[in-house]
Amino acid sequence: MSTKVIMPQMGESVAEGTILKWLVKEGEKVSKDQSLVEISTDKIDTEIPSPVSGILKKILHTVDETVPVGSVIAEISEEEAGEITEERAGEVKTPVTEPPLKAQVSEKTVQEEGEQRYSPLVRKLAREYGIDLKKVKGTGIGGRITKQDLSAYAVPEVKRVPEEESAREEIIPLTPVRRIIAERMVQSIRTAAHVTTTFEVDMTAIAKYREADKDAVQKGQGVHLTYLPFIIMATAKALRDNPLLNSSWSDNGIVIKKYINIGIAVSLGDALIVPVIKNADSMNLIELARESQSLAQKARDKKLRPEDVQNSTFTITNYGISGSLFGTPVIMPPHAGILGIGAINKRPVIINDAIAIRLMAYLSLSFDHRITDGAQADKFLSGIKDILEGWGTKSEKVPVTETGFGGVW
Amino acid sequence: MEYGRAWDLQKRLFDERVNNRMPDTLIVLQHPPTYTFGRRSNECQPAFNKHYNNDIALYRVDRGGGTTYHGPGQLVAYPILGLRSYTPDYYNYLRMLEDVTILTLGGYNIRAERVRNYTGVWVDGKKISSIGVRIIKGITMHGLSLNVNNDLSPFDWIIPCNIAGVVMTSMSEILNNTLSMQKVETDLVNNFAKVFDLDICNDVQYTS
Numbered sequence: 001m002s003t004k005v006i007m008p009q010m011g012e013s014v015a016e017g018t019i020l021k022w023l024v025k026e027g028e029k030v031s032k033d034q035s036l037v038e039i040s041t042d043k044i045d046t047e048i049p050s051p052v053s054g055i056l057k058k059i060l061h062t063v064d065e066t067v068p069v070g071s072v073i074a075e076i077s078e079e080e081a082g083e084i085t086e087e088r089a090g091e092v093k094t095p096v097t098e099p100p101l102k103a104q105v106s107e108k109t110v111q112e113e114g115e116q117r118y119s120p121l122v123r124k125l126a127r128e129y130g131i132d133l134k135k136v137k138g139t140g141i142g143g144r145i146t147k148q149d150l151s152a153y154a155v156p157e158v159k160r161v162p163e164e165e166s167a168r169e170e171i172i173p174l175t176p177v178r179r180i181i182a183e184r185m186v187q188s189i190r191t192a193a194h195v196t197t198t199f200e201v202d203m204t205a206i207a208k209y210r211e212a213d214k215d216a217v218q219k220g221q222g223v224h225l226t227y228l229p230f231i232i233m234a235t236a237k238a239l240r241d242n243p244l245l246n247s248s249w250s251d252n253g254i255v256i257k258k259y260i261n262i263g264i265a266v267s268l269g270d271a272l273i274v275p276v277i278k279n280a281d282s283m284n285l286i287e288l289a290r291e292s293q294s295l296a297q298k299a300r301d302k303k304l305r306p307e308d309v310q311n312s313t314f315t316i317t318n319y320g321i322s323g324s325l326f327g328t329p330v331i332m333p334p335h336a337g338i339l340g341i342g343a344i345n346k347r348p349v350i351i352n353d354a355i356a357i358r359l360m361a362y363l364s365l366s367f368d369h370r371i372t373d374g375a376q377a378d379k380f381l382s383g384i385k386d387i388l389e390g391w392g393t394k395s396e397k398v399p400v401t402e403t404g405f406g407g408v409w
Numbered sequence: 410m411e412y413g414r415a416w417d418l419q420k421r422l423f424d425e426r427v428n429n430r431m432p433d434t435l436i437v438l439q440h441p442p443t444y445t446f447g448r449r450s451n452e453c454q455p456a457f458n459k460h461y462n463n464d465i466a467l468y469r470v471d472r473g474g475g476t477t478y479h480g481p482g483q484l485v486a487y488p489i490l491g492l493r494s495y496t497p498d499y500y501n502y503l504r505m506l507e508d509v510t511i512l513t514l515g516g517y518n519i520r521a522e523r524v525r526n527y528t529g530v531w532v533d534g535k536k537i538s539s540i541g542v543r544i545i546k547g548i549t550m551h552g553l554s555l556n557v558n559n560d561l562s563p564f565d566w567i568i569p570c571n572i573a574g575v576v577m578t579s580m581s582e583i584l585n586n587t588l589s590m591q592k593v594e595t596d597l598v599n600n601f602a603k604v605f606d607l608d609i610c611n612d613v614q615y616t617s
Contacts, residue, residue, distance in 0.1 A: 042473065
């Protein structure tokens with residue numbers, strides 16, 4: 001029997017490789033894992049190991065030829081009997097085999113369960129549209145997923161609407177992103193016991209601090225200092241003090257995450273994506289500002305990498321930018337909570353029995369009542385409030401009266 | 410360290426790593442003036458052929474990428490890693506190496522970026538860091554270079570990385586200041602640990 005050696009997929013963005021040098025001649029013996037051929041792409045040199053022991057029967061592409069990923073570049077005829085069991089075991093970790101014989105098909109399925117192979121195009125599309133390839137049925141050779149399979153999965157056939165209705169109604173086909181958002185949100189509502197609690201927070205101290213520093217920060221650090229990094233910082237601190245909010249539910253128990261990775265919801269017009277600030281509790285204000293802005297920019301430019309959106313432990317959503325005062329955000333599974341930031345507006349506030357003008361915002365926390373109860377959730381939220389209101393005065397609260405700011409009516 | 414000796418060291422450590430006798434290792438060093446030609450080097454380098462006068466060592470090496478120059482004041486990092494534990498994607502590895510440099514430059518308030526389809530790190534359209542690697546049996550060798558204080562003129566006689574008309578720059582050129590190699594090295598190593606999510610154990614000094 002013979003085994004085909006194919007040009008391996010070296011990276012998602014690589015479509016071809018150039019043959020540099022054959023290390024084995026036609027007719028020569030090779031052993032499994034022995035280097036067969038040196039190949040190169042623009043920045044990487046590598047060698048392809050032989051998938052099996054046998055004799056190099058045929059070289060299909062010669063030196064300096066540039067060959068697309070997935071093409072067969074050589075054939076090896078395997079030695080009979082003896083070592084076969086060993087080879088089979090080895091195949092699992094060698095991604096370059098393509099045993100052509102039907103007898104091996106069952107083994108192949110086993111091999112690929114763990115690590116299915118996809119074409120670069122399919123991977124790219126799946127990543128762009130956030131499709132889980134495991135859920136897509138492949139109709140290509142050997143059950144491979146093709147581009148058509150992806151679009152069939154993403155946009156299933158729209159059922160015909162009776163003629164008279166179609167004039168007055170219109171169907172917008174579901175994009176893959178829409179579908180995923182829908183799936184996740186329904187899953188969240190179905191599993192987490194949502195409760196939303198709202199605190200009103202005086203942002204005046206933050207505003208002052210921000211006013212004083214933002215030009216210097218813009219000039220020196222090249223970042224625009226918004227309210228968001230302050231809130232991320234306060235949230236990270238409060239999560240550290242209230243680990244139950246930085247956890248997920250599992251049937252075996254509540255999984256407390258020892259790392260604080262805060263996802264920030266970014267609206268992309270027709271979709272929503274949540275890039276993640278890793279280890280947010282170890283970052284200073286400028287780092288948080290820079291990281292949140294760069295992630296938001298990457299999200300808009302569609303340049304987020306998978307690791308940029310993975311492993312978040314808590315979410316912040318800033319619907320205040322679109323004017324909303326407060327909301328009841330839906331928890332992103334498997335988190336224990338999500339913090340919503342309302343619009344920051346000047347409002348008349350009673351301080352010491354007088355009416356003052358203060359910059360106020362409603363912060364709403366939706367939490368999973370399976371994991372924690374109202375009292376702890378409120379403790380967490382009031383922790384955030386205390387940090388924000390006491391900004392610049394360390395642990396002190398904002399002074400009760402303020403004469404230099406706003407006015408007393 | 411002289412390029413040939415460093416190359417031998419790399420090959421030795423590479424073999425050790427392939428045979429699992431050594432953990433993942435990062436070599437950071439500087440070379441005396443050396444030109445290296447990668448597998449993809451353009452043979453036609455007219456300026457080079459005209460000006461080359463044996464003052465600078467010359468090596469034809471087994472890495473991807475084109476021609477480059479190494480010299481004192483340039484930091485060179487050669488990770489010898491089992492790549493699969495970090496990423497299955499060879500090209501993502503290049504992106505990770507770029508991240509290491511971008512983060513390091515960020516620490517000096519230099520805003521560096523990637524340029525699509527041109528591996529390496531760029532500052533205002535000039536190239537500051539080059540990358541060329543070899544990955545065999547899932548183990549990496551060769552790596553990246555970062556221009557810190559080095560003389561940039563030797564780049565004039567070659568076509569660096571096969572990019573015609575590319576202009577090279579360095580940290581000292583951008584900051585108008587000579588930097589501490591020791592500090593940049595420490596920063597680079599720390600950022601490497603950050604990007605690859607590693608703990609760096611004590612420096613192992615190489616003595617021949």
